[in-house]
Amino acid sequence: MLRLISWFLMIPVAAAVILLSVANREDVTVSLAPLPAAFALPLPVVILGAVGVGFLWGALMAWISGGRCRARARRNRYRAEQAERDAKRLGDKIAKMEAAQVARVAIEKRLPPPGSADAA
Numbered sequence: 001m002l003r004l005i006s007w008f009l010m011i012p013v014a015a016a017v018i019l020l021s022v023a024n025r026e027d028v029t030v031s032l033a034p035l036p037a038a039f040a041l042p043l044p045v046v047i048l049g050a051v052g053v054g055f056l057w058g059a060l061m062a063w064i065s066g067g068r069c070r071a072r073a074r075r076n077r078y079r080a081e082q083a084e085r086d087a088k089r090l091g092d093k094i095a096k097m098e099a100a101q102v103a104r105v106a107i108e109k110r111l112p113p114p115g116s117a118d119a120a
Helices: 002-023 043-065 067-110
Strands: 027-031 038-042
Touching: 002 043, 027 043, 038 043, 043 067
Parallel strands: none
Antiparallel strands: 027 038
């Protein structure tokens, strides 16, 4: 479903880019204000370059703003792994204690209680 929606969104965007490129083929002069350099570039290159730089800038800002969430997720993952290790360790300890209890009960069933006539 998402793939279908993305196609419905990308087809008009692609058509707009193609129409922009065909309709505006003249060169424009791009100068970087503090620098003495000036470039003559086709208008679609300038527009698409500006859109691309804006996209990358937005992606960088989104990644930076998600830092707290990623740190919290790492911390929670570590805590969950620690809890799983503790649960396994405690489960093993319980199993050993139960095995020792079973062995102790088996030994007590074989031996007569102290002070009985069978004990001597």
